[in-house]
Amino acid sequence: MTSHFADRLYEAVKSKKTCLTVGLDPVYNRLPAAIRNHRQMNDEFDVAAAVDAIFDFCTQTMRIVAPMVPAIKMNIAFFERYFWEGIETYYALISEAEDLGLEIIGDVKRGDIGHTAESYALAHLENPELTGLEDTLVSDAITVNGYFGTDGIEPFAKTATEQGKGLFVLVRTSNPSATDIQDFADSKGVKMYEKVAEIVNQIADKPERIGTSGYSNVGMVVGGTSAQETSVLRNKYPKSWILVPGYGSQGASATDCIKFCKPDGTGALINASRSIIYAYEKPQYKEQFGDDWKRCIEQAVIDAKVDLANAMQTKL
């Protein structure tokens, strides 16, 4: 394992032969019945039962996907809703993912300035050296909201660079109303998200942040649903890893998403969350594998990888 996040990601994408990442957005009521029932404590209103079931589900899911994908994206909101119990579970899963050799993106979307940003960075980008938290590990990278400008990105970038970690700054999100703010344009037609991308690049493109792979540890988040327009960012910022949400359930196609990859297949992480982790809800997998929810998830990952590989083939 190299110490530079961008290089670790590069190696992982090359070795797993895919830019697909799996997002963990665990919702108790959607967990497989086998997980919810096996302890006879199927109670969504009991915090211990809920986080225990979520931990079990996520761990088993990660074991299935770990040999097939370079990274997972953990959405902290689904843990934070169980208060400190959920946060403890979030970090416990990071340790499990680390053991499985996965790169871990903490989808936390934090954003602030100065000491506050430094404190968030301590929570998410630096393994704690605190008595009582000896074995706690943080994620390999996090998502950050850049609405504060440079002041809100630099403190995170500083800690990330010192710790061999990474960032993905929100540039263009995949939701419908993103256009109102992110496509807001100046008199020359430059859009807000293009301006944010430029600010991110000024921070990303510094020698101390570029790894031997040629990529920076400071990347961008650009939704797959806007790929038709935003994929020009790929060539404009060749040193940036681009995290692409929206593939699968949110409606972006493989052809759209793959636009963010370079010809060698690196440079983008195409994330699918619900379409993979809840594959057992889909008739196509249910009919084939019955109650074997793990086999459903495994097949969904294989199908997504093939889908992306085919799209890549067509593009080249």
Place this chain on the structure above:
Amino acid sequence: MTSHFADRLYEAVKSKKTCLTVGLDPVYNRLPAAIRNHRQMNDEFDVAAAVDAIFDFCTQTMRIVAPMVPAIKMNIAFFERYFWEGIETYYALISEAEDLGLEIIGDVKRGDIGHTAESYALAHLENPELTGLEDTLVSDAITVNGYFGTDGIEPFAKTATEQGKGLFVLVRTSNPSATDIQDFADSKGVKMYEKVAEIVNQIADKPERIGTSGYSNVGMVVGGTSAQETSVLRNKYPKSWILVPGYGSQGASATDCIKFCKPDGTGALINASRSIIYAYEKPQYKEQFGDDWKRCIEQAVIDAKVDLANAMQTKL
């Protein structure tokens, strides 16, 4: 206590006769020696000792300020850096603040869409009905980052409205580089922050969100350092509470900040954090009160209230 956040705030500002709020940004190394030492466990690298000292300091500080100010602002980053132990402490302090009759603003700056936003809202705007978390209370309002547009604000506003809680959406922040993004202007000269304010107002100005005080439970964050220009938002959006950070340590004057208040003294919350909670570090208070850190904090609150009241007098 009425069930509408904006009305509770209105009554609290009226009864405490000030728009001053105190921000809790606790940093272990800056806590009074008396707090750090009294258990002979002065160890910033021991998580239990650190959060215990922080809990003690914040509780005592809240007892001092509670009779004098309508609300406190708790910055979650300073708790999150102690992982789940810090998060448990954050919620424990919310319960203490509630007992003291303070309105509690959770300065969490979360931001996301759909189910993710709903999950964050469950963590911060709805008291949990979960076995194992029976007595846990959430804050009265939170700060939210609006970079996603309407999709990123509505889910929070929905939960807040249902629960008698509130929001403050980041419109214009107080840091220097905020200008790069938030002052980005379209061909008509409309700036990004003005556009965001308009989007926030569309959500805020709905009948179900307006209390008997005439204010909405969905407000804005506008930094005091940009008041010269941004205080026009006050008249433009008369139904919005405006949370104004930057008074005190960050350099905004009382005259600047008070621009966001209406003539009756309501409509804005002027927040001071470090200049009050670390008052005992300042020569002016140290000389007067020696090691009595509580008396220093008390006097700093009194001085800030007088400073704001004088500025208000001059304005009228």
